[in-house]
Amino acid sequence: xxxxxxxxxxxxxxxxxxxxxxxxxxxxxxxxxxxxxxxxxxxxxxxxxxxxxxxxxxxxxxxxxxxxxxxxxxxxxxxxxxxxxxxxxxxx
Amino acid sequence: xxxxxxxxxxxxxxxxxxxxxxxxxxxxxxxxxxxxxxxxxxxxxxxxxxxxxxxxxxxxxxxxxxxxxxxxxxxxxxxxxxxxxxxxxxxxxxxxxxxxxxxxxxxxxxxxxxxxxxxxxxxxxxxxxxxxxxxxxxxxxxxxxxxxxxxxxxxxxxxxxxxxxxxxxxxxxxxxxxxxxxxxxxxxxxxxxxxxxxxxxxxxxxxxxxxxxxxxxxxxxxxxxxxxxxxxxxxxxxxxxxxxxxxxxxxxxxxxxxxxxxxxxxxxxxxxxxxxxxxxxxxxxxxxxxxxxxxxxxxxxxxxxxxxxxxxxxxxxx
Numbered sequence: 001x002x003x004x005x006x007x008x009x010x011x012x013x014x015x016x017x018x019x020x021x022x023x024x025x026x027x028x029x030x031x032x033x034x035x036x037x038x039x040x041x042x043x044x045x046x047x048x049x050x051x052x053x054x055x056x057x058x059x060x061x062x063x064x065x066x067x068x069x070x071x072x073x074x075x076x077x078x079x080x081x082x083x084x085x086x087x088x089x090x091x092x
Numbered sequence: 093x094x095x096x097x098x099x100x101x102x103x104x105x106x107x108x109x110x111x112x113x114x115x116x117x118x119x120x121x122x123x124x125x126x127x128x129x130x131x132x133x134x135x136x137x138x139x140x141x142x143x144x145x146x147x148x149x150x151x152x153x154x155x156x157x158x159x160x161x162x163x164x165x166x167x168x169x170x171x172x173x174x175x176x177x178x179x180x181x182x183x184x185x186x187x188x189x190x191x192x193x194x195x196x197x198x199x200x201x202x203x204x205x206x207x208x209x210x211x212x213x214x215x216x217x218x219x220x221x222x223x224x225x226x227x228x229x230x231x232x233x234x235x236x237x238x239x240x241x242x243x244x245x246x247x248x249x250x251x252x253x254x255x256x257x258x259x260x261x262x263x264x265x266x267x268x269x270x271x272x273x274x275x276x277x278x279x280x281x282x283x284x285x286x287x288x289x290x291x292x293x294x295x296x297x298x299x300x301x302x303x304x305x306x307x308x309x310x311x312x313x314x315x316x317x318x319x320x321x322x323x324x325x326x327x328x329x330x331x332x333x334x335x336x337x338x339x340x341x342x343x344x345x346x347x348x349x350x351x352x353x354x355x356x357x358x359x360x361x362x363x364x365x366x367x368x369x370x371x372x373x374x375x376x377x378x379x380x381x382x383x384x385x386x387x388x389x390x391x392x393x394x395x396x397x398x399x400x401x402x403x404x405x406x407x408x409x410x
Contacts, residue, residue: 045109047105048200052109052110
């Protein structure tokens, strides 16, 4: 993000990846019991925040998760969450 | 870190990532004390705990939306500048936010520049509020002035002449119409009958119906007067009258007028949109307008025309 130096930016990205990874783990562990609206909110949030931290891939996945939640497609969401997990692990 | 001597700024967002970004930003601005809230209830609790200079709030939050929070906050603290954050491009949310008293809105993701800009607007807004409160003129004075508004009574027959009353009038119009936090944009739209009755109005700030009715009469009087006594722009197809730092642009139809209060510059596209809006409104309501007796219930949904116009111009300028 404009206005932050490299060190600040790296710190922010690291914190974002760690936080999002923890959230993701919680969701994946309880995926069948989580309300669809909570999944939509998660998708919506990472859609907005991914780009903010320089992760366009997260924004794309967030958009797809939100859209899949709107059509109640849990199977698709599971696949997208797995993709997100792989991506985040590659950044740790 | 919290320092009670510094101006407090509250930021509410259910998304940790946004709160974290705000936290990083404010580390660069030690002159402000950022307090974070993770949901509207948390924000309301924190608002009761201390005084705040301004508030940032997300719109899309579970349980209670940012718009509902804004409504509650403005009832409790009407002077608190509130800036809404939204990833939605839906302009309707922004219009609703302005109606509820928001100072401005920022599209997500917020950046250092946009957040800093919003803080600076809030500072200007608070300074403007303070100066207005020290020189406020009450509505009774305003009504008297509107009723007695004429070039002769005000001694303004000669082009370009000034008077204390005229300056006072300009100050009132500024006070009532201009939202200091929204420089360079549309502030108010008034759809008026030729006799000055307000058919509909849409405002970026809070103009209640009584004020709107008075302002409707005011516009008609000002327009008639300015056309005769003071130089007004004749280069445009629309009449554009400047008062200090703001303009009132009038589009004239067969039965009605559309007054647009704005600051900055309106381009040709915006001017066309204003005229098109008036034509569309008159076309849809032609039969009623031909024999209109002032009964608003006979008119269709005239607000929609203003909302679409506001959305079109505001989006274009964003």
